[in-house]
Amino acid sequence: MSSQKDTGISFAHAPDGVGYKLLELPPELLALLESEDPPILTLESSTNSALLKSRTQSWGLRQKNTSNALILLTTSGANVSSQMPETGLKAIATIHDTIELVPESAGQPAPVARGKWHEKFSSGR
Template sequence: MSTQDNQGIPLAHAPDGVSYKLLELPPELVALLESDTPPVLTLKPSSTAALLKTADKTYSLRQKNTSNALILLSPSGQACPATESDLANAAEGLKAIATVHDTVELVAETENARAPATTTRGKWHEKFGRSR
């Protein structure tokens, strides 16, 4: 029988109460933001969606739900123990601080384009609802 001295990485569930959204940026916008002269971004409302604008391009913000939740982790433990006894008892680990179930996607739009109207029925209803 083998034994294991490795106790693994301690993981604690410690939500921090902050609401997180994951923002998916198109590659061309990432390149602009990482350039030497990043553009000024502005958010504007529209009748159907929020719009993110650069000097020459407009993006519609769309929320996308995901079936696979993303768990945000943060390091835990004492980074700088105060005493020698704290150093012996310090256990580095991870805290699960939030779970994200949806992302915000940026979709390039023309100036006069409108985002599609949202419906209360999801894809399940489109596929299976007609037969019920």
């Protein structure tokens, strides 16, 4: 018979106060960053959005909202009052949007942002 208790995994909601943003990388940019000679990237402002630029390409940053929240987890420490270490999980942030990179052509201006899809949907009702 084991002296360990099967109490499951402890879980706590413990926001850490850091503002997280997730950046969705297009496959071609990921390949550039993982190459032997990765490019230097710069951020520049434009009329409608920020631009992420390399020597030969540029991408517009667009915010994508989602109804499916992403929860960032970290492990929690051991319980010092017990002789058996207890590991658990802490939810440190909930993310409701991501940043998408859209390829931009040098000659064309970025498209005008038209707002959140649910705002457009509700305005027609």
